[in-house]
Amino acid sequence: xxxxxxxxxxxxxxxxxxxxxxxxxxxxxxxxxxxxxxxxxxxxxxxxxxxxxxxxxxxxxxxxxxxxxxxxxxxxxxxxxxxxxxxxxxxxxxxxxxxxxxxxxxxxxxxxxxxxxxxxxxxxxxxxxxxxxxxxxxxxxxxxxxxxxxxxxxxxxxxxxxxxxxxxxxxxxxxxxxxxxxxxxxxxxxxxxxxxxxxxxxxxxxxxxxxxxxxxxxxxxxxxxxxxxxxxxxxxxxxxxxxxxxxxxxxxxxxxxxxxxxxxxxxxxxxxxxxxxxxxxxxxxxxxxxxxxxxxxxxxxxxxxxxxxxxxxxxxxxxxxxxxxxxxxxxxxxxxxxxxxxxxxxxxxxxxxxxxxxxxxxxxxxxxxxxxxxxxxxxxxxxxxxxxxxxxxxxxxxxxxxxxxxxxxxxxxxxxxxxxxxxxxxxxxxxxxxxxxxxxxxxxxxxxxxxxxxxxxxxxxxxxxxxx
Amino acid sequence: xxxxxxxxxxxxxxxxxxxxxxxxxxxxxxxxxxxxxxxxxxxxxxxxxxxxxxxxxxxxxxxxxxxxxxxxxxxxxxxxxxxxxxxxxxxxxxxxxxxxxxxxxxxxxxxxxxxxxxxxxxxxxxxxxxxxxxxxxxxxxxxxxxxxxxxxxxxxxxxxxxxxxxxxxxxxxxxxxxxxxxxxxxxxxxxxxxxxxxxxxxxxxxxxxxxxxx
Numbered sequence: 001x002x003x004x005x006x007x008x009x010x011x012x013x014x015x016x017x018x019x020x021x022x023x024x025x026x027x028x029x030x031x032x033x034x035x036x037x038x039x040x041x042x043x044x045x046x047x048x049x050x051x052x053x054x055x056x057x058x059x060x061x062x063x064x065x066x067x068x069x070x071x072x073x074x075x076x077x078x079x080x081x082x083x084x085x086x087x088x089x090x091x092x093x094x095x096x097x098x099x100x101x102x103x104x105x106x107x108x109x110x111x112x113x114x115x116x117x118x119x120x121x122x123x124x125x126x127x128x129x130x131x132x133x134x135x136x137x138x139x140x141x142x143x144x145x146x147x148x149x150x151x152x153x154x155x156x157x158x159x160x161x162x163x164x165x166x167x168x169x170x171x172x173x174x175x176x177x178x179x180x181x182x183x184x185x186x187x188x189x190x191x192x193x194x195x196x197x198x199x200x201x202x203x204x205x206x207x208x209x210x211x212x213x214x215x216x217x218x219x220x221x222x223x224x225x226x227x228x229x230x231x232x233x234x235x236x237x238x239x240x241x242x243x244x245x246x247x248x249x250x251x252x253x254x255x256x257x258x259x260x261x262x263x264x265x266x267x268x269x270x271x272x273x274x275x276x277x278x279x280x281x282x283x284x285x286x287x288x289x290x291x292x293x294x295x296x297x298x299x300x301x302x303x304x305x306x307x308x309x310x311x312x313x314x315x316x317x318x319x320x321x322x323x324x325x326x327x328x329x330x331x332x333x334x335x336x337x338x339x340x341x342x343x344x345x346x347x348x349x350x351x352x353x354x355x356x357x358x359x360x361x362x363x364x365x366x367x368x369x370x371x372x373x374x375x376x377x378x379x380x381x382x383x384x385x386x387x388x389x390x391x392x393x394x395x396x397x398x399x400x401x402x403x404x405x406x407x408x409x410x411x412x413x414x415x416x417x418x419x420x421x422x423x424x425x426x427x428x429x430x431x432x433x434x435x436x437x438x439x440x441x442x443x444x445x446x447x448x449x450x451x452x453x454x455x456x457x458x459x460x461x462x463x464x465x466x467x468x
Numbered sequence: 469x470x471x472x473x474x475x476x477x478x479x480x481x482x483x484x485x486x487x488x489x490x491x492x493x494x495x496x497x498x499x500x501x502x503x504x505x506x507x508x509x510x511x512x513x514x515x516x517x518x519x520x521x522x523x524x525x526x527x528x529x530x531x532x533x534x535x536x537x538x539x540x541x542x543x544x545x546x547x548x549x550x551x552x553x554x555x556x557x558x559x560x561x562x563x564x565x566x567x568x569x570x571x572x573x574x575x576x577x578x579x580x581x582x583x584x585x586x587x588x589x590x591x592x593x594x595x596x597x598x599x600x601x602x603x604x605x606x607x608x609x610x611x612x613x614x615x616x617x618x619x620x621x622x623x624x625x626x627x628x629x630x631x632x633x634x635x636x637x638x639x640x641x642x643x644x645x646x647x648x649x650x651x652x653x654x655x656x657x658x659x660x661x662x663x664x665x666x667x668x669x670x671x672x673x674x675x676x677x678x679x680x681x682x
């Protein structure tokens with residue numbers, strides 16, 4: 001039954017979304033690398049006033065094993081208020097949860113019991129194959145329904161990866177989104193400048209390039225993705241490719257400005273094969289009307305004793321920062337950058353997007369450092385800040401520590417463990433502080449690794465807006 | 469047209485203009501994007517044109533049928549179509565989808581035409597159109613016989629004009645009010661589900677048209 005008033009979690013503009021109330025629950029994708037237990041959505045209590053604050057308070061096991069839950073998203077969000085196809089009375093209640101390894105997509109209803117979402121639909125790989133895709137990755141709610149990016153082709157084909165469109169009421173797979181994908185073959189992330197009719201996409205690799213771990217020869221041969229692409233949102237046609245240079249391997253997370261009058265955004269690059277550095281790049285419209293891109297942040301590798309390194313890194317004698325996720329606050333002021341290899345979360349003031357200024361950093365985990373959390377000072381942490389989620393008001397940052405099963409095993413061969421943390425943000429001066437009361441870890445996650453977090457009601461990477 | 473008919477057409481126009489989905493919201497978004505109140509008003513021109521085209525398509529069809537069929541038949545058929553369309557609107561969970569915010573005036577006209585058509589904007593006028601006696605025909609005979617097509621068409625055009633002027637006036641006032649005074653917060657509070665109201669209005673007036681004609 002549609003609502004009488006707009007869903008209260010929809011905001012016309014990012015300016016208004018910043019004033020949204022604090023989230024009370026967070027949903028976390030949890031997966032069993034051994035595929036002996038089913039993957040699950042864990043529910044964290046993130047309400048500071050609650051007795052169970054910082055604990056796992058809910059859990060939904062999935063019916064299959066080995067899905068490898070990764071990213072997920074909502075069925076509807078603030079883009080439902082966009083005037084070109086308004087549907088404000090649809091509810092934000094379903095989580096669309098892809099299994100990156102199994103190609104199954106689950107639909108979970110969070111409404112009746114938010115702490116134990118129920119599975120209402122399973123989209124089998126054969127149905128996703130109707131769109132020509134497999135290995136579903138990123139989910140966004142948008143003007144024509146639910147958009148899901150994919151890494152692989154259907155029926156065993158390696159590629160091309162691309163975006164599948166799902167109906168946001170029935171969750172039926174409607175087909176491939178692209179009419180003309182241009183030269184793009186690798187899939188990964190996507191998002192858009194909604195009011196500019198521009199979709200941005202990025203590149204990782206095909207299933208065989210990632211599923212058994214990072215392939216050294218492919219990396220050194222510069223074979224992973226290193227370009228971003230621009231599409232016309234309405235015509236679904238490829239417009240432009242920007243190649244960052246093939247030394248910049250794996251252009252992953254895309255974070256366009258939330259302000260719909262702006263046309264810039266950030267993309268994180270995992271590693272440069274020249275010096276193992278990681279980088280963040282800014283795309284923007286230049287004077288000619290085309291998009292241009294430039295490197296705005298570079299994070300150098302940290303030298304290390306080979307004895308402290310996993311086999312994959314021993315030949316290099318250094319720890320690559322490995323920027324695996326970035327997230328932009330809803331007010332477009334702070335950019336958060338995960339350096340999963342060196343165990344750092346970095347905060348940059350990007351008020352001037354061309355000149356980011358480092359304003360804060362927190363060390364947790366890391367391949368060599370294994371930095372502990374203040375809540376458990378004696379516990380050496382494996383993994384590092386990986387997926388980052390920022391609350392709508394920008395005051396709280398949530399991180400989880402697993403990257404991707406096979407890659408965790410290469411970089412953290414002694415076990416990546418499982419932990420989540422909350423960092424409090426000093427909005428005025430910049431700066432990040434781990435909350436000592438918030439550190440769910442280890443057995444709390446029942447033997448699963450934790451990948452991505454979504455905040456109840458929306459967060460900095462879930463909603464897009466049509467009004468400034 | 470009698471004053472009552474003009475008032476009813478204008479009232480329905482106001483009702484359509486009130487609906488954020490019919491155009492003023494798009495106009496406000498364009499105004500905010502361009503930081504110009506003038507852009508709000510300017511974009512209402514193609515929106516009004518699209519709405520008028522959609523309404524006139526129905527009006528022309530209704531008046532065209534009246535030139536070959538008895539108005540009574542047209543009224544009953546129109547009423548039944550309205551009830552059916554209203555039921556579909558009420559029960560279907562599908563909604564209008566359109567990707568794209570940067571539109572030329574022609575595309576915006578097309579958008580408005582489609583938006584108005586799928587919401588049955590023109591259909592809602594059917595009872596007024598068929599209640600209106602053809603020019604030169606006395607009310608008592610109006611229901612029974614076909615009449616002059618060109619006169620009927622002019623009548624349809626007049627009805628469309630009255631309706632659209634009212635629609636765009638209300639949309640313009642609300643659009644400017646939201647742009648200048650109320651702000652976007654009003655969307656979160658006051659945007660009631662007009663789709664449901666429209667469905668009820670279609671079913672109700674369609675049923676009334678049938679019952680009153682029988």
